[in-house]
Amino acid sequence: MSETWLILGATSSMARAFIRSVAERGDAVILAGRDMVDMAASATDAKLRGASDAFAMRFDARDPETFGPLIEAMEGREGMLSAAVFVGSMPAQSAIDADPSLIDGTIIDSFTGPARLLQMLAPLMEARGGGTVVGVGSVAGDRGRVGNYVYGAAKAGFHTYLSGLRNRLTRAGGHVVTVKPGFVDTAMTWNVEGMFLVAQPEKVATDILRAVDKKKNVIYTPGFWWAIMTVIRLVPEPIFKKLSI
Amino acid sequence: MSWRPDTYTGWGRALSATGEIARPERLSALEALEAAPACGRRRSYGDACLNGEGRMVDMSRLDRVLSFEDGVLHAEAGLRLGEIMRLFAPRGWMPTVVPGTGYATVGGAIAMDVHGKNHTEGTFGCHVEEITLTQNGKRMVTTPGSDLFGATVGGLGQTGIITSAKIRMTSLEGRSMYVHERRMENWDEFIAELASSEAPYVVGWIDATARGSALGRGVLEEARPVDKNPPPVKGTKSVPVDAPGFALSKPVVRVFNAAYFRRVPSIGRKVTRSFGDFFFPLDRVQDWNKLYGKKGFHQFQCVVPDNNTPALRDMLELIAGSGLASPLAVLKRLSDRSAGMMSFPMEGLTLAVDFPASKAAEALIARLEDMTLDAGGRIYLAKDALSAAATIDAMYPNRAAWTAEAAKADPDGALETDLTRRLELRRT
Numbered sequence A: 001m002s003e004t005w006l007i008l009g010a011t012s013s014m015a016r017a018f019i020r021s022v023a024e025r026g027d028a029v030i031l032a033g034r035d036m037v038d039m040a041a042s043a044t045d046a047k048l049r050g051a052s053d054a055f056a057m058r059f060d061a062r063d064p065e066t067f068g069p070l071i072e073a074m075e076g077r078e079g080m081l082s083a084a085v086f087v088g089s090m091p092a093q094s095a096i097d098a099d100p101s102l103i104d105g106t107i108i109d110s111f112t113g114p115a116r117l118l119q120m121l122a123p124l125m126e127a128r129g130g131g132t133v134v135g136v137g138s139v140a141g142d143r144g145r146v147g148n149y150v151y152g153a154a155k156a157g158f159h160t161y162l163s164g165l166r167n168r169l170t171r172a173g174g175h176v177v178t179v180k181p182g183f184v185d186t187a188m189t190w191n192v193e194g195m196f197l198v199a200q201p202e203k204v205a206t207d208i209l210r211a212v213d214k215k216k217n218v219i220y221t222p223g224f225w226w227a228i229m230t231v232i233r234l235v236p237e238p239i240f241k242k243l244s245i
Numbered sequence B: 001m002s003w004r005p006d007t008y009t010g011w012g013r014a015l016s017a018t019g020e021i022a023r024p025e026r027l028s029a030l031e032a033l034e035a036a037p038a039c040g041r042r043r044s045y046g047d048a049c050l051n052g053e054g055r056m057v058d059m060s061r062l063d064r065v066l067s068f069e070d071g072v073l074h075a076e077a078g079l080r081l082g083e084i085m086r087l088f089a090p091r092g093w094m095p096t097v098v099p100g101t102g103y104a105t106v107g108g109a110i111a112m113d114v115h116g117k118n119h120t121e122g123t124f125g126c127h128v129e130e131i132t133l134t135q136n137g138k139r140m141v142t143t144p145g146s147d148l149f150g151a152t153v154g155g156l157g158q159t160g161i162i163t164s165a166k167i168r169m170t171s172l173e174g175r176s177m178y179v180h181e182r183r184m185e186n187w188d189e190f191i192a193e194l195a196s197s198e199a200p201y202v203v204g205w206i207d208a209t210a211r212g213s214a215l216g217r218g219v220l221e222e223a224r225p226v227d228k229n230p231p232p233v234k235g236t237k238s239v240p241v242d243a244p245g246f247a248l249s250k251p252v253v254r255v256f257n258a259a260y261f262r263r264v265p266s267i268g269r270k271v272t273r274s275f276g277d278f279f280f281p282l283d284r285v286q287d288w289n290k291l292y293g294k295k296g297f298h299q300f301q302c303v304v305p306d307n308n309t310p311a312l313r314d315m316l317e318l319i320a321g322s323g324l325a326s327p328l329a330v331l332k333r334l335s336d337r338s339a340g341m342m343s344f345p346m347e348g349l350t351l352a353v354d355f356p357a358s359k360a361a362e363a364l365i366a367r368l369e370d371m372t373l374d375a376g377g378r379i380y381l382a383k384d385a386l387s388a389a390a391t392i393d394a395m396y397p398n399r400a401a402w403t404a405e406a407a408k409a410d411p412d413g414a415l416e417t418d419l420t421r422r423l424e425l426r427r428t
């Protein structure tokens, strides 16, 4: 019996690549996001690539009203239930400095919104005794940097949430993969300066699916970011606070 | 956020442009952009996909399959033809016409009205049933028979951004290609065999360094789909850095070509190839254009009508005598079935030869262009980086009519590229 994947933030290019990978395995996908026209196109694309079913539903991290119907749709599916979270927003730090209220939205988009939905989904997964949650965090969540510490803080919160959820779902046969991508070639990073070692979304999707299959807990993608972040984490705070990286 | 400054090149890497590029991932993002020309995967060699005096819209992320019904595929323009093959060949379908690289996108295949190894089927555009254009943020649908359609197919992107298209596919009886390879000892044998071949897919590799009695020797490949499993797929290789200048020097190419010719036994051989290996042989080596080093290379491709085939032999003689050619040289048949006012094909033979970029190569190509013009032929704009307005005008009789159509669709010339400016194609 096929698995159903709920994809939160289905319009991002990382999500698209991931949807294509699970579609080619014959899984079903529910694409959740805000741009219904775009997701309708991606849903047909997924079906023609082999998804046993694919359709789009509205999801807005800042509008909890949209959560209930998604949970209902998942409940109506047979087989294993899984979810992958690709949502998040990263306003420029300078924009946040000018308008600190942007912090709330960033935290909702990147952490509390999806966390709340996962919290509603967890009992269904437990009841079915399996399934996987893929949570896309960020290397930015590993340490606060002057350039984007609000986004980093949101993702750090999300990482911790995922670790707790893993602890919980493991008991019921489920699994949680925390994904920490480095720089990925997406619309979000298209015109951001200072990017290096940029990975294609397809590479990230392949890495995620491998991690799902092997039941990895936390992965960096591309893998070399593990080494980079290990070094960055090891820099003592008295030194780190003077760096601008 | 949409526009990013960059310096970029076509496949030949001899010409480059500096300008801003947007790469929309959604239709809404595309439609919000100010008018600018579009590109696919930049598999055209020269400056068709460059805009050094403005902006460029990269369509590679709008690449979804929108529907597939009764053999008609509706796809976004950025979808690669190789991806269509990968997805649909196992279900028994393929695009009726594909060029020699699977990286070409649906948009690029339409805008150049590309041809394949099956000349009897005509060009890619002959199998397009509908095109959706974005003209200055607005959607416009065009179908065969309309002037806009004729100006869009082979129209170098000058009528608007091709956003999606419906393509009639061909049903494919088989899982792989059965290829009959034969040595052609000289020019006369080669053209006689090309003319009489009845195989659905035919392509010739020609040794552009062989001279004298061996002039025009090569390997003829005749192929048809077959219901056999393809041999296991070999992994792709890639060229990580620019090769040094001597990599394609005269002696190296001569030795390589001789070996490539003898690889096929004198009595010929029959082999089974995967679709990918047969249709897109060069795609197995990623970024092979870097083999030509930093200076890049040019491809000369012309078509010469059947009554003037001897002129093509003269050209080959000149090329062989120059010692400038690389191993990549192809001889194929074309038919006059094409779908656009500016389409390249005509009934005759087409010759394509790659040359490492140099002053000598430029001079040689200029002579070859003159010879093509004298022979009543034309050169292919997907490959051109060097030609001049007067030459192209003389080769493309529908140019003025096409320009008028393009002007209706794009009155301000916002879609001009380096190629259309260099060749003054939009001049009325």
Ligand SMILES: Cc1cc2nc3c(=O)[nH]c(=O)nc-3n(C[C@H](O)[C@H](O)[C@H](O)COP(=O)(O)OP(=O)(O)OC[C@H]3O[C@@H](n4cnc5c(N)ncnc54)[C@H](O)[C@@H]3O)c2cc1C
Pocket (backbone or CB within 6 Å): B011, B037, B038, B039, B040, B041, B042, B043, B044, B045, B048, B049, B059, B077, B078, B098, B099, B100, B101, B103, B104, B105, B106, B107, B108, B109, B111, B112, B113, B114, B115, B116, B156, B157, B158, B160, B161, B162, B163, B282, B382, B383, B417
């Ligand atoms: C190894 C190799 C083999 C080849 N073999 C063949 C062959 O056998 N037969 C053949 O005909 N050609 C062949 N070509 C040429 C190639 O098929 C064409 O140049 C094709 O147009 C490349 O597609 P692209 O998507 O990369 O387009 P680009 O090179 O990016 O653009 C080509 C042109 O199309 C326009 N364009 C692209 N996308 C759009 C769009 N969405 N809307 C409007 N305009 C657009 C551009 O403005 C430009 O004028 C070959 C090329 C290579 C590298």
